[in-house]
Amino acid sequence: MQRSLILLKPDCVQRRLIGEVISRFEAKGLQIVGLKMLQVTPELSQQHYAEHVEKPFYKSLEDxxxxxxxxxxxxxxxxAIGVVREMLGATNGLKAAPGTLRGDFSSSRQMNLVHASDSEESAKRELALYFKPEEFCDYTLNLVPFMRADDE
Incomplete structure:
Protein backbone atom coordinates (compact mmCIF):
# COMPACT_ATOMS: atom_id res chain seq x y z
CA MET A 1 0.00 0.00 0.00
CA GLN A 2 1.14 3.51 -0.75
CA ARG A 3 -0.01 6.92 0.36
CA SER A 4 0.08 9.96 -1.86
CA LEU A 5 -0.65 13.63 -1.35
CA ILE A 6 -3.17 15.13 -3.72
CA LEU A 7 -3.83 18.86 -3.83
CA LEU A 8 -6.92 20.09 -5.57
CA LYS A 9 -5.50 23.41 -6.69
CA PRO A 10 -7.22 26.80 -6.66
CA ASP A 11 -8.54 26.35 -10.21
CA CYS A 12 -10.18 23.05 -9.23
CA VAL A 13 -11.79 24.68 -6.19
CA GLN A 14 -12.91 27.79 -8.09
CA ARG A 15 -14.36 25.73 -10.94
CA ARG A 16 -16.31 23.59 -8.45
CA LEU A 17 -14.71 20.34 -9.59
CA ILE A 18 -13.83 19.04 -6.11
CA GLY A 19 -16.58 16.41 -6.06
CA GLU A 20 -15.88 15.28 -9.63
CA VAL A 21 -12.19 14.72 -8.90
CA ILE A 22 -12.75 12.99 -5.57
CA SER A 23 -15.40 10.73 -7.07
CA ARG A 24 -12.96 9.53 -9.73
CA PHE A 25 -10.37 8.60 -7.10
CA GLU A 26 -12.99 6.76 -5.06
CA ALA A 27 -14.38 4.97 -8.13
CA LYS A 28 -10.85 3.76 -8.89
CA GLY A 29 -10.71 2.14 -5.45
CA LEU A 30 -8.36 4.60 -3.76
CA GLN A 31 -9.13 5.26 -0.12
CA ILE A 32 -9.24 8.73 1.41
CA VAL A 33 -7.34 8.66 4.70
CA GLY A 34 -7.02 12.44 5.12
CA LEU A 35 -8.95 15.42 3.77
CA LYS A 36 -9.00 19.15 4.47
CA MET A 37 -9.41 22.55 2.86
CA LEU A 38 -6.79 25.19 3.57
CA GLN A 39 -5.26 28.38 2.29
CA VAL A 40 -1.66 27.85 1.17
CA THR A 41 0.61 30.56 2.55
CA PRO A 42 3.73 31.83 0.77
CA GLU A 43 5.78 29.99 3.41
CA LEU A 44 4.01 26.68 2.76
CA SER A 45 4.34 27.22 -0.98
CA GLN A 46 8.10 27.68 -0.59
CA GLN A 47 8.34 24.46 1.42
CA HIS A 48 6.16 22.50 -0.97
CA TYR A 49 7.88 23.75 -4.14
CA ALA A 50 11.37 24.06 -2.60
CA GLU A 51 13.06 22.71 -5.75
CA HIS A 52 11.50 25.52 -7.82
CA VAL A 53 11.99 28.56 -5.53
CA GLU A 54 15.03 29.85 -7.44
CA LYS A 55 13.52 29.27 -10.88
CA PRO A 56 12.13 32.18 -12.92
CA PHE A 57 8.59 30.79 -12.96
CA TYR A 58 8.35 30.31 -9.19
CA LYS A 59 6.68 33.67 -8.41
CA SER A 60 3.75 32.94 -10.74
CA LEU A 61 3.47 29.43 -9.24
CA GLU A 62 3.32 30.88 -5.73
CA ASP A 63 0.83 33.55 -6.78
CA ALA A 80 -1.44 4.79 -5.35
CA ILE A 81 1.27 7.18 -6.58
CA GLY A 82 1.46 5.70 -10.06
CA VAL A 83 -2.28 5.13 -10.32
CA VAL A 84 -3.07 8.75 -9.43
CA ARG A 85 -0.50 10.15 -11.84
CA GLU A 86 -1.94 8.05 -14.67
CA MET A 87 -5.43 9.27 -13.79
CA LEU A 88 -4.26 12.89 -13.93
CA GLY A 89 -2.64 12.71 -17.38
CA ALA A 90 0.08 14.95 -18.78
CA THR A 91 0.97 18.06 -16.77
CA ASN A 92 -0.14 20.30 -19.63
CA GLY A 93 -3.89 19.92 -19.96
CA LEU A 94 -3.67 20.60 -23.70
CA LYS A 95 -1.52 17.47 -24.07
CA ALA A 96 -3.36 15.26 -21.59
CA ALA A 97 -5.31 12.36 -23.05
CA PRO A 98 -9.11 12.39 -22.99
CA GLY A 99 -10.38 10.34 -20.07
CA THR A 100 -7.71 11.69 -17.73
CA LEU A 101 -8.66 14.41 -15.26
CA ARG A 102 -6.49 17.01 -16.96
CA GLY A 103 -7.51 15.80 -20.42
CA ASP A 104 -11.15 16.21 -19.56
CA PHE A 105 -11.03 19.44 -17.53
CA SER A 106 -7.80 21.39 -18.13
CA SER A 107 -6.37 23.38 -21.01
CA SER A 108 -3.37 24.87 -19.22
CA ARG A 109 0.09 23.90 -18.03
CA GLN A 110 -0.21 25.77 -14.73
CA MET A 111 -3.95 25.66 -14.15
CA ASN A 112 -3.97 21.87 -14.31
CA LEU A 113 -6.35 21.24 -11.40
CA VAL A 114 -4.39 18.75 -9.31
CA HIS A 115 -0.97 18.19 -7.79
CA ALA A 116 0.05 14.63 -6.93
CA SER A 117 3.19 13.25 -5.33
CA ASP A 118 5.60 11.81 -7.89
CA SER A 119 7.47 9.30 -5.68
CA GLU A 120 7.28 7.65 -2.28
CA GLU A 121 9.92 10.07 -0.97
CA SER A 122 7.99 13.09 -2.23
CA ALA A 123 4.76 11.68 -0.82
CA LYS A 124 6.24 11.32 2.67
CA ARG A 125 7.68 14.84 2.58
CA GLU A 126 4.53 16.43 1.13
CA LEU A 127 2.09 14.56 3.38
CA ALA A 128 4.05 15.82 6.41
CA LEU A 129 3.66 19.41 5.16
CA TYR A 130 -0.13 19.18 5.01
CA PHE A 131 -1.12 16.61 7.65
CA LYS A 132 -0.18 15.90 11.24
CA PRO A 133 0.14 12.16 12.00
CA GLU A 134 -3.05 12.22 14.08
CA GLU A 135 -5.02 13.63 11.13
CA PHE A 136 -4.78 10.37 9.17
CA CYS A 137 -7.74 8.01 9.57
CA ASP A 138 -6.77 4.37 9.23
CA TYR A 139 -9.79 2.19 8.61
CA THR A 140 -10.82 -0.84 6.60
CA LEU A 141 -13.37 -0.57 3.85
CA ASN A 142 -15.85 -3.45 3.90
CA LEU A 143 -15.85 -3.55 0.10
CA VAL A 144 -12.10 -4.24 -0.31
CA PRO A 145 -12.67 -7.98 -0.95
CA PHE A 146 -14.80 -6.97 -3.92
CA MET A 147 -12.14 -4.64 -5.33
CA ARG A 148 -8.98 -6.78 -5.26
CA ALA A 149 -7.75 -10.24 -4.42
CA ASP A 150 -6.24 -10.97 -0.99
CA ASP A 151 -2.78 -11.53 -2.52
CA GLU A 152 -2.62 -8.14 -4.29
Missing amino acids: FITSAPVVAIALEGLD
Whole structure:
Protein backbone atom coordinates (compact mmCIF):
# COMPACT_ATOMS: atom_id res chain seq x y z
CA MET A 1 0.00 0.00 0.00
CA GLN A 2 1.14 3.51 -0.75
CA ARG A 3 -0.01 6.92 0.36
CA SER A 4 0.08 9.96 -1.86
CA LEU A 5 -0.65 13.63 -1.35
CA ILE A 6 -3.17 15.13 -3.72
CA LEU A 7 -3.83 18.86 -3.83
CA LEU A 8 -6.92 20.09 -5.57
CA LYS A 9 -5.50 23.41 -6.69
CA PRO A 10 -7.22 26.80 -6.66
CA ASP A 11 -8.54 26.35 -10.21
CA CYS A 12 -10.18 23.05 -9.23
CA VAL A 13 -11.79 24.68 -6.19
CA GLN A 14 -12.91 27.79 -8.09
CA ARG A 15 -14.36 25.73 -10.94
CA ARG A 16 -16.31 23.59 -8.45
CA LEU A 17 -14.71 20.34 -9.59
CA ILE A 18 -13.83 19.04 -6.11
CA GLY A 19 -16.58 16.41 -6.06
CA GLU A 20 -15.88 15.28 -9.63
CA VAL A 21 -12.19 14.72 -8.90
CA ILE A 22 -12.75 12.99 -5.57
CA SER A 23 -15.40 10.73 -7.07
CA ARG A 24 -12.96 9.53 -9.73
CA PHE A 25 -10.37 8.60 -7.10
CA GLU A 26 -12.99 6.76 -5.06
CA ALA A 27 -14.38 4.97 -8.13
CA LYS A 28 -10.85 3.76 -8.89
CA GLY A 29 -10.71 2.14 -5.45
CA LEU A 30 -8.36 4.60 -3.76
CA GLN A 31 -9.13 5.26 -0.12
CA ILE A 32 -9.24 8.73 1.41
CA VAL A 33 -7.34 8.66 4.70
CA GLY A 34 -7.02 12.44 5.12
CA LEU A 35 -8.95 15.42 3.77
CA LYS A 36 -9.00 19.15 4.47
CA MET A 37 -9.41 22.55 2.86
CA LEU A 38 -6.79 25.19 3.57
CA GLN A 39 -5.26 28.38 2.29
CA VAL A 40 -1.66 27.85 1.17
CA THR A 41 0.61 30.56 2.55
CA PRO A 42 3.73 31.83 0.77
CA GLU A 43 5.78 29.99 3.41
CA LEU A 44 4.01 26.68 2.76
CA SER A 45 4.34 27.22 -0.98
CA GLN A 46 8.10 27.68 -0.59
CA GLN A 47 8.34 24.46 1.42
CA HIS A 48 6.16 22.50 -0.97
CA TYR A 49 7.88 23.75 -4.14
CA ALA A 50 11.37 24.06 -2.60
CA GLU A 51 13.06 22.71 -5.75
CA HIS A 52 11.50 25.52 -7.82
CA VAL A 53 11.99 28.56 -5.53
CA GLU A 54 15.03 29.85 -7.44
CA LYS A 55 13.52 29.27 -10.88
CA PRO A 56 12.13 32.18 -12.92
CA PHE A 57 8.59 30.79 -12.96
CA TYR A 58 8.35 30.31 -9.19
CA LYS A 59 6.68 33.67 -8.41
CA SER A 60 3.75 32.94 -10.74
CA LEU A 61 3.47 29.43 -9.24
CA GLU A 62 3.32 30.88 -5.73
CA ASP A 63 0.83 33.55 -6.78
CA PHE A 64 -1.41 30.86 -8.23
CA ILE A 65 -1.24 28.30 -5.39
CA THR A 66 -1.93 31.00 -2.77
CA SER A 67 -4.75 32.68 -4.76
CA ALA A 68 -7.63 30.58 -3.35
CA PRO A 69 -8.09 27.59 -1.04
CA VAL A 70 -6.85 24.13 -1.94
CA VAL A 71 -8.13 20.74 -0.82
CA ALA A 72 -5.42 18.46 0.54
CA ILE A 73 -6.15 14.75 0.28
CA ALA A 74 -4.16 11.78 1.54
CA LEU A 75 -5.01 8.82 -0.67
CA GLU A 76 -4.05 5.24 -0.01
CA GLY A 77 -4.08 2.20 -2.27
CA LEU A 78 -2.06 -0.29 -4.24
CA ASP A 79 0.55 1.65 -6.24
CA ALA A 80 -1.44 4.79 -5.35
CA ILE A 81 1.27 7.18 -6.58
CA GLY A 82 1.46 5.70 -10.06
CA VAL A 83 -2.28 5.13 -10.32
CA VAL A 84 -3.07 8.75 -9.43
CA ARG A 85 -0.50 10.15 -11.84
CA GLU A 86 -1.94 8.05 -14.67
CA MET A 87 -5.43 9.27 -13.79
CA LEU A 88 -4.26 12.89 -13.93
CA GLY A 89 -2.64 12.71 -17.38
CA ALA A 90 0.08 14.95 -18.78
CA THR A 91 0.97 18.06 -16.77
CA ASN A 92 -0.14 20.30 -19.63
CA GLY A 93 -3.89 19.92 -19.96
CA LEU A 94 -3.67 20.60 -23.70
CA LYS A 95 -1.52 17.47 -24.07
CA ALA A 96 -3.36 15.26 -21.59
CA ALA A 97 -5.31 12.36 -23.05
CA PRO A 98 -9.11 12.39 -22.99
CA GLY A 99 -10.38 10.34 -20.07
CA THR A 100 -7.71 11.69 -17.73
CA LEU A 101 -8.66 14.41 -15.26
CA ARG A 102 -6.49 17.01 -16.96
CA GLY A 103 -7.51 15.80 -20.42
CA ASP A 104 -11.15 16.21 -19.56
CA PHE A 105 -11.03 19.44 -17.53
CA SER A 106 -7.80 21.39 -18.13
CA SER A 107 -6.37 23.38 -21.01
CA SER A 108 -3.37 24.87 -19.22
CA ARG A 109 0.09 23.90 -18.03
CA GLN A 110 -0.21 25.77 -14.73
CA MET A 111 -3.95 25.66 -14.15
CA ASN A 112 -3.97 21.87 -14.31
CA LEU A 113 -6.35 21.24 -11.40
CA VAL A 114 -4.39 18.75 -9.31
CA HIS A 115 -0.97 18.19 -7.79
CA ALA A 116 0.05 14.63 -6.93
CA SER A 117 3.19 13.25 -5.33
CA ASP A 118 5.60 11.81 -7.89
CA SER A 119 7.47 9.30 -5.68
CA GLU A 120 7.28 7.65 -2.28
CA GLU A 121 9.92 10.07 -0.97
CA SER A 122 7.99 13.09 -2.23
CA ALA A 123 4.76 11.68 -0.82
CA LYS A 124 6.24 11.32 2.67
CA ARG A 125 7.68 14.84 2.58
CA GLU A 126 4.53 16.43 1.13
CA LEU A 127 2.09 14.56 3.38
CA ALA A 128 4.05 15.82 6.41
CA LEU A 129 3.66 19.41 5.16
CA TYR A 130 -0.13 19.18 5.01
CA PHE A 131 -1.12 16.61 7.65
CA LYS A 132 -0.18 15.90 11.24
CA PRO A 133 0.14 12.16 12.00
CA GLU A 134 -3.05 12.22 14.08
CA GLU A 135 -5.02 13.63 11.13
CA PHE A 136 -4.78 10.37 9.17
CA CYS A 137 -7.74 8.01 9.57
CA ASP A 138 -6.77 4.37 9.23
CA TYR A 139 -9.79 2.19 8.61
CA THR A 140 -10.82 -0.84 6.60
CA LEU A 141 -13.37 -0.57 3.85
CA ASN A 142 -15.85 -3.45 3.90
CA LEU A 143 -15.85 -3.55 0.10
CA VAL A 144 -12.10 -4.24 -0.31
CA PRO A 145 -12.67 -7.98 -0.95
CA PHE A 146 -14.80 -6.97 -3.92
CA MET A 147 -12.14 -4.64 -5.33
CA ARG A 148 -8.98 -6.78 -5.26
CA ALA A 149 -7.75 -10.24 -4.42
CA ASP A 150 -6.24 -10.97 -0.99
CA ASP A 151 -2.78 -11.53 -2.52
CA GLU A 152 -2.62 -8.14 -4.29
